[in-house]
Amino acid sequence: MxxxxxxxxxxxxxxxxxxxxxxxxxxxxxxxxxxxxxxxxxxxxxxxxxxxxxxxxxxxPHIINFYNSIKENHIDSYMVRNFLEIEGKKLEKKDDEYYYEVRERFNAYHSSLDFLFLNRCCFNGMIRFNKEYKFNVPYGHKPQRFSKAYITKIVNQVKYVEQMIHTSDWExxxxxxxxxxxxxxxxxxxxxxxxxxxxxxxxxxxxxxxxxxxxxxxxxxxxxxxxxxxxxxxxxxxxxxxxxxxxxxxxxxxxxxxxxxxxxxxxxxxxxxxxxxxxxxxxxxxxxxxxxxxxxxxxx
Ligand SMILES: C[S@@+](CC[C@H](N)C(=O)[O-])C[C@H]1O[C@@H](n2cnc3c(N)ncnc32)[C@H](O)[C@@H]1O
Incomplete structure (x- = not known):
């Protein structure tokens, strides 16, 4: 089975x-x-x-911050949908230029939502940082990455973990x-x-x-x-x-x-x-x- x-x-x-x-x-x-x-x-x-x-x-720290942001209700599945819809449209319009803009923004402010965005449209879903702690994975070259169906898939993944975190004793x-x-x-x-x-x-x-x-x-x-x-x-x-x-x-x-x-x-x-x-x-x-x-x- x-x-x-x-x-x-x-x-x-x-x-x-x-x-x-x-x-x-x-x-x-x-x-x-x-x-x-x-x-x-x-x-x-x-x-x-x-x-x-x-x-x-x-x-x-970015992985840990992402899950602590969910645990502390700083982000939730509704925010994730909103964010990816808006950012996904910008990516579709500006393509790699926008990916690198978000990458720079993430490297300056370390937002968990930017981390999720980059992780889902970078090359091969990789996580890699250089010696200056900067995320340096190149673009995955899919401007239409954040289709409605793909966003729903990510939102459901966040929903599941959100439910688990809020009903369990997880650190x-x-x-x-x-x-x-x-x-x-x-x-x-x-x-x-x-x-x-x-x-x-x-x-x-x-x-x-x-x-x-x-x-x-x-x-x-x-x-x-x-x-x-x-x-x-x-x-x-x-x-x-x-x-x-x-x-x-x-x-x-x-x-x-x-x-x-x-x-x-x-x-x-x-x-x-x-x-x-x-x-x-x-x-x-x-x-x-x-x-x-x-x-x-x-x-x-
Ligand atoms: C192979 S990955 C784990 C993959 C995970 N089991 C999964 O299925 O997604 C190894 C992880 O160890 C972390 N890591 C590397 N060195 C570490 C250390 N000294 N202490 C704790 N974590 C470390 C990395 O950041 C990376 O997330």
């Missing part, structure tokens, strides 16, 4: 939409467990898990993964980690090296809570050696997944994804069948 996956309004490279069903089937979550996502990115994983209580964190925090993981050392939590893959995407908020990976492993290994780590296993050229070395104490679940990250075909490689967990997998299946009943929420 194909399970419906809710798609969030902000896109990001490395978004785990296709892995959501597999992740859902293998998490270890009880009613009073805090869902902790130190690398939230688009938030697609936690937003589909629908925990009662959650900490969503990321070092990218959005801009901080490094170390602070997030350490903050739940003495609480009952499930930690889902999806860090940048070493050497794949690098920008000001999104760089990752062996030292970061080692630190993550150290923190997760000494935290008593169950965790799941998303990482890559292999592609046709290389194998992720850290799975057997650094993460050798974990159990592994695999899934093939396509990444569309580049303009040219050679960058679009098939990648075997891995989920690593520190608990026996049969435990997850038992837990999930119970929790699944409690967490059902209608996704329209």
């Amino acid at each position: 194909n399970e419906k996956v809710y798609i969030p309004p902000i896109k990001i490279q490395g978004i785990k939409t296709k892995l959501v069903p597999l992740i859902k089937d293998n998490v270890l979550l009880e009613k009073d467990t805090i869902w902790v996502e130190p690398f939230m990115g688009s938030g697609v994983v936690g937003f589909n898990i629908q925990p009662n209580k959650a900490i969503f964190a990321d070092t990218n 959005f925090i801009c901080q490094d993964f170390e602070d997030t993981i350490m903050s739940v050392s003495f609480q009952k939590a499930f930690i889902y980690c999806d860090p940048p893959y070493i050497g794949r995407y690098v920008d000001y908020y999104d760089s990752w090296d062996l030292k970061s990976e080692e630190r993550l492993k150290e923190l997760l290994a000494k935290n008593d809570n169950p965790f799941m780590l998303s990482t890559w296993d292999y592609n046709q050229y290389r194998k992720n050696e850290y799975i057997d070395t650094l993460w050798g104490f974990c159990r592994k679940i695999n899934k093939e997944h396509f990444y569309f990250i580049g303009a040219n075909e050679t960058n679009r490689n098939q990648m075997m994804e891995a989920l690593l967990v520190n608990y026996p997998l049969n435990m997850a299946q038992n837990y999930y069948s119970t929790i699944n009943e409690q967490l059902k929420l209608c996704i329209n």
Whole structure:
């Protein structure tokens, strides 16, 4: 059966939409467990898990500001529709000139609505910042991007998350993964980690090296809570050696997944994804069948 996956309004490279069903089937979550996502990115994983209580964190302040703006009622789905209708018309008229005007405006004032606009009409829905903290993704060259149907789709994505945020106990925090993981050392939590893959995407908020990976492993290994780590296993050229070395104490679940990250075909490689967990997998299946009943929420 194909399970419906809710798609969030902000896109990001490395978004785990296709892995959501597999992740859902293998998490270890009880009613009073805090869902902790130190690398939230688009938030697609936690937003589909629908925990009662959650900490969503990321070092990218614009993602966190976007969701806090919804939480604090500074923006809502009505405002989003209005904004995209007006800005979409300007884009249609002035094309790339208008995209770069909004990009400049965003880099000066950091409005969450401008962030959403740019994210939905930039090249490939990417998020990338330079050393001066400036959003520098080029235009996606679709002046008619904000059609009525496309705006409605985005508005529905905002509505869903708005409803979840206002009926759950969810926090959005801009901080490094170390602070997030350490903050739940003495609480009952499930930690889902999806860090940048070493050497794949690098920008000001999104760089990752062996030292970061080692630190993550150290923190997760000494935290008593169950965790799941998303990482890559292999592609046709290389194998992720850290799975057997650094993460050798974990159990592994695999899934093939396509990444569309580049303009040219050679960058679009098939990648075997891995989920690593520190608990026996049969435990997850038992837990999930119970929790699944409690967490059902209608996704329209
Ligand atoms: C691969 S993306 C997460 C994708 C997300 N799971 C999804 O499906 O949309 C990695 C995220 O980690 C964030 N990040 C990078 N370094 C970080 C750090 N040191 N601490 C916390 N977040 C970090 C990036 O800003 C990015 O949003």
